[in-house]
Amino acid sequence: MGADREGGARRRPMRAVACAAWGILLLAGCASMPDSGDLRDVESTPRQDTEVRVFAMPPRENAPPAEIVQGFLEALTSDDPQYATARQYLTPTASRRWRPESSTTVLADGWDIEVDRATAHEDSGDYAFTLTGSKVARVDEQQSYTPLDGRYSQSVHLARDKSGQWRIDTPPQGVLMGRSDFQRNYMPVNKYYFASDTAGGTGRPATAVADPVYVRQRVDAMTRVVRSVISGPTRWLDRVVRSSFPTGTALRRDVTALAPDDQNRLTVPLNEKASRVGSERCWEMAAQVLFTVQNLTPTVETVALQRADGSTLCTLGADRARTVATRGPVKRPEYLYFLDDKRRLVRILGGTAGTSVEPVPGGLGEGLQRLSSAAVAWDERTAAGVSNDRKDLYVGSLVQGGTLGNAVLRSDGKTEDDRLTAPSWDARGDLWVADRDPARPRLVVLEQGKGRPVEVTVPGLDGRVDAVRVAADGVRVALLVQHKDGTESLLVGRIERDGRSGERTAVSVLGLRPAAPDMEDVTAMSWAGDSRLVVAGREQGGVQTMRYVQVDGSTPDVPAPAALTGVKSIAASDDERLPLVAYSEADGLVRMSSVAQWQKVVKEGAAPVYPG
Template sequence: MRRITPFLALLCVLCALGGCASMPHSGSVREAAKGGTKDQGPEQQVRVFAVPPKPGEQPYGMVAGFLEAVTSDEPDYTTARAYLTPEARAKWVPTREIVVLNTIAKIELVAGADERTYRAEVSGTRVGTVDSRNAYQPEQQVGAPYLATFQLHLGTDNQWRIADLPDGLILSNAEFHRIYRSVNTYWFATSMPLGQDVLVPDPVYLRSRVGLTSALVRQLMNGPTDWLRPVVETAFPAGTEPADRVVSIEDNRTARVQLNRQARLAQGKGCERMAAQLLFTLRQVSGVDSVSITGGGTPMCLLSDDDAAHYDPARAAKTPGPTGYFIAKGGMVNVVPGANGNPPALPGPFGDGTYKVDQIAVSRDQFRRRIAGIDTGGRKLWVGDVDGHGEAQEWLNTAPGSLSSPTWDGRGVLWALDRTRNAEQVLALYEDERRQITKVAVDVEGIPAARITDLRLSSDGVRAALVLNTGQVLVGRVERRVSNGVAAITIAAPRSVLPSLVEVKAISWNGADRLVVLGKEGQGALQPQIVDIDGGISISVASVNGMLHIAAPDGADQPLLADSGEQNIYQLSQGNNWTKVHSGTYPVYPG
């Protein structure tokens, strides 16, 4: 659950805008950017009021005043509309999109055909766009120019007004992050095994001081963003809408959500699933521990944090036992030690030297945790139980030096890259009840497999993070289908997360909604960054000389891990400092 102090929330925004190089705590980094509490500090309570146009305001002042007025906390932009002619007021749709510029827009006036008209050109460098579904997309071209045209007209009352303008808002990056807040709505992953429902976060940007709690409920009623929609589903019956008074927060930290009669079509387990979506969505901003649903005035169900724990996308990270692993001298797998402890070798063939490996991945299974290892020759992929029981099984055998990037999703599917020359492919492998291995060649939409250098799957199995040989980090959605008993998997609609990077060494999922990326921009040094999966917010973390790999947990309680060219394992400690814990390479958390 994301609960932070107002100071830390403000610090994270400043980091996102100013390229912060450090954070005050390692364990709090991933909590910070989207956290929030019911009791917010004074800096979050400050409201911004719009200023209406002055009598006799000239064309430049009209455009500048309008661009300033849309940054206010007015829910319906009443004052901003006062800068428009009646016809423009009727046509302008402020929610169509948000253009985010790196700085405040530049305004240039161009004389019109006569003395009663002017054209204003509003320009800047675009860094991102928010669509009508409130989804953010970073600009793919670094330094992309933006130009919009405003037409101004001098009315019969001798007052200038804006007669024509583009739909949507134009905001600087600083204004955007002051006005809007990155929050997640939650949806159920499709095609999950029976009894393994898991929620998937869908990041959106909503106005932080204009009914945020109610806006989140309405966002849920309207469905997921267009990009995520093909791989998730909702528990809310069609036609479900909020009632007049949407949400009330009670003293016992229960959110009472009032919906219309259509909600009553979801009874029993269906109501619980609706409540789970609401609970995970609302607790980001309102500090609630439980959700109660009323449908058409009739109480339906109540769900608490504890009762909803099995829907948590980070549930595997909360399984008791060791969670961090690395490869020690001789290609043997060890467990990351606790404070002042020596790293124990993993029991069984991966820890006793029977199988010597140089890349590993540990599954996210709660009840049967497995380890996959690629041999030092990059040819064989072995899989066995983490506890050492039973024999390890060879899942793959291909050309020498071809295999890399093993990674497990949360569905028990093992993924890897096969870089056999002229036959490169992304592979998904899983075991059936008879212990037979099915291998699926995964199609990556629009990208040849030869360009992919690294791969990591999210805990819900719905999203895949890819690294390309051009230094790009992409996130694609994972679409699964079965036709005539044959499974097919596609990584669809891959989109760039950090377009400014020119080189990427390593990536890791940090929970269900963030990545940790080790990369560099331009001629700069390699720098770890924690980035939201929509690319909206990134925070820099301290680096280690010669850093090669980085690993992040699905949960919030474990530190980041890294290794270096000197074959040392480090963990990120309090104060944003890296501390050596042992000699070794290739640290991983389950995933």
């Protein structure tokens, strides 16, 4: 027999809500299940203020099976740290086996409950339901977010316990909740590790790499995120980063909660595994914690790591942390660059409201070679430009009198749209570009912007790369891909280098994952933070829009830029003090002012870029 839906229903709220105001705990919204009546559709819980605490209600005496299932599901969305109330809905054996930390599955509009008529017999002490819904995402045991789609279906079985009460003996795997409950319960946080090729002890700052995770925001988020950064990077990032914490390092056993003191200092007691590290390694460990907790609580200024005996291992302040590791660009971009009406590379001072335009020094600013796009190296001493017909890639120094020389790469594509993309520089000083020639589509990198191009291996790439942007950390790359079926998607991959294959380093982009699964026809994108991109495109079934996306495919809770028509290119910086700049066919070159409105920069201008 098939499963029949009981009452067409989703869950009914069964929660107590506590609000803190003026130091008084107020209780509101306490609810219990009705004794009778059909289950009815109820929307997922609306998003609430961060000060609102939601607590689950325990099972009612002699509650029927449907109420037990809904009560359990409601308890999963509460702020109960160890899900103690949710466990009251389970049999003792099921409670011991259930691992809520193993995963969190997010459904678009919450769940539907369908009665399994084949086993639904209250008189026999046996009852089952099927939970269904539309999958949105999954957060795994490492707290890493992965977008999902398709239907969710999971069986839940109940039996009577020794006292005759209905309890769940086969619960769903992990935690299950609707999208709005997920947004209320969880928050994105960047953990920080170091790029593998920036080893400690070299006298140069290591390069910090963001590893985004999701933590429960009102369940001691500080302690949980510190435990997470100590435990190591997520599997997706692990191959290209390192952690300075020795294997086996953890918080000291007696640590139950971490919080900064009134001097904005966070003390982190560690176990014996970390007791003998040297000062430089300890500073890197402290930098990892400091960058991570500042992403959660920006007011933290100092991190002190303690040995297991309570003595101080090392202390690191925000000023000193900058000499230990860099986060984002090594220096603040000095200029904003773009192409003028003569297709020359020009620049204006960044971070100002000025519009005084000057050609860049050297061959790219002379106008002898008209350009379609350009990129400026992070040190702003070298730039690359693609010719106006997109056939040739040139590299030149940004010094007065510098010559352009011959093209370093040529495409044989028959049309402009089948030739070279805009280039992008990584933090190592290597230059990336994609050739869209249908006869030989490829992604290439030129070491230090010169020499023979190295073709980048991209396993699993279904189509050609239409745009490439390398992150400031040099470890991750965003690719706009046109698939063979004609669709487009924005993907993020990790950059892996292998120098053992001979004289030249082999370069690969692995682990491709969608960064904007809800968008199609993406027309422009740019990195806009440690783990964030700004994209312009059309949402599925919608109109053109511009918004921010996380590299893990989630959507950050930040306001989207104001609407702009016909966006062809975007320039954003990891430095939040610099304005967002865009080129649109309707408005020309514009930038986002401090009042969140687009303002025209110059009458004629296109292809804006910050260094990178």
